[in-house]
Amino acid sequence: EVQLVESGGGLVQPGGSLRLSCAASGFTFSSYAMTWVRQAPGKGLEWVSAISSSGGNTYYTDSVKGRFTISRDNSKNMLSLQMNSLRAEDTAVYYCAKGSSSSGWYYFDSWGQGTLVTVSS
Amino acid sequence: DIQMTQSPSTLSASVGDRVTITCRASQTISNWLAWYQQKPGKAPKLLIYKASSLESGVPSRFSGSGSGTEFTLTISSLQPDDFATYYCQQYNSYLYTFGQGTKLEIK
Numbered sequence A: 001e002v003q004l005v006e007s008g009g010g011l012v013q014p015g016g017s018l019r020l021s022c023a024a025s026g027f028t029f030s031s032y033a034m035t036w037v038r039q040a041p042g043k044g045l046e047w048v049s050a051i052s053s054s055g056g057n058t059y060y061t062d063s064v065k066g067r068f069t070i071s072r073d074n075s076k077n078m079l080s081l082q083m084n085s086l087r088a089e090d091t092a093v094y095y096c097a098k099g100s101s102s103s104g105w106y107y108f109d110s111w112g113q114g115t116l117v118t119v120s121s
Numbered sequence B: 001d002i003q004m005t006q007s008p009s010t011l012s013a014s015v016g017d018r019v020t021i022t023c024r025a026s027q028t029i030s031n032w033l034a035w036y037q038q039k040p041g042k043a044p045k046l047l048i049y050k051a052s053s054l055e056s057g058v059p060s061r062f063s064g065s066g067s068g069t070e071f072t073l074t075i076s077s078l079q080p081d082d083f084a085t086y087y088c089q090q091y092n093s094y095l096y097t098f099g100q101g102t103k104l105e106i107k
Helices: none
Strands: A003-007 A010-012 A018-025 A034-039 A045-051 A058-060 A068-073 A078-083 A092-099 A108-111 A115-119 B004-007 B010-013 B019-025 B033-038 B045-049 B062-067 B070-075 B085-090 B102-106
Touching: A003 A092, A018 A034, A018 A092, A018 A115, A034 A078, A034 A108, A045 A068, A045 A078, A045 A092, A045 B085, A058 A068, A078 A092, A108 B045, B004 B085, B010 B019, B019 B033, B019 B085, B019 B102, B033 B062, B045 B062, B070 B085
Parallel strands: A010 A115, B010 B102
Antiparallel strands: A003 A018, A018 A078, A034 A045, A034 A092, A045 A058, A068 A078, A092 A108, A092 A115, B004 B019, B019 B070, B033 B045, B033 B085, B062 B070, B085 B102
16 A cells, blocks of 8 residues: 655744655655645645656746755655745645656656645744 | 636535536646545545546546546536545646646535
8 A cells, every 4th residue: 555654844934944755655666756746725736846756857836946856765765855945835735646657747646644834934 | 837727616516416527728738637536634636547547446426538628527426425625637747737626515
């Protein structure tokens, strides 16, 4: 059974940094692309970032480009999202999700339970 | 970026009803479309991929259709467990985008 467990969320001041992690199990982590999707309180889903199975290709939505960095450690089955220069509008529940393939275009077939990031002074 | 527009935003229906949710893409996406169900406080769950393929374990009352720019999700006979918010998502480009969601409420 696929399991994705996010951690690292919390309260941070505007301009601060936070690193989210997602521990994966139940599948061959190194064979699948991974992604982060966020959901602001009471709002819809917003795709944030994606990374290919090897880590060689990364993608970001425009609003986080240059501030967020996605990475993965296939030896530890771990996905990460380093978030810098955080803004109030980054406040959301952040979900990690498994891609349906190793690269290219894919849907998200398994999701973690999410971790809440609150950016506020 | 490809914009995804769902309609309606809210849908009131009764157990046993047949309901349809529409998703329109701002440009053609072939059949690279997925549907997700989300309940309050929970993660989204994949229902349909490639516009009409049912994810394993999802009840057969859920079905998807469409290609190009117009897609539909149909629930043939609503069950109490189906009242939730539904999202479409295109994966025709690396800039993945979701529709704004359709909240399915009990009438």
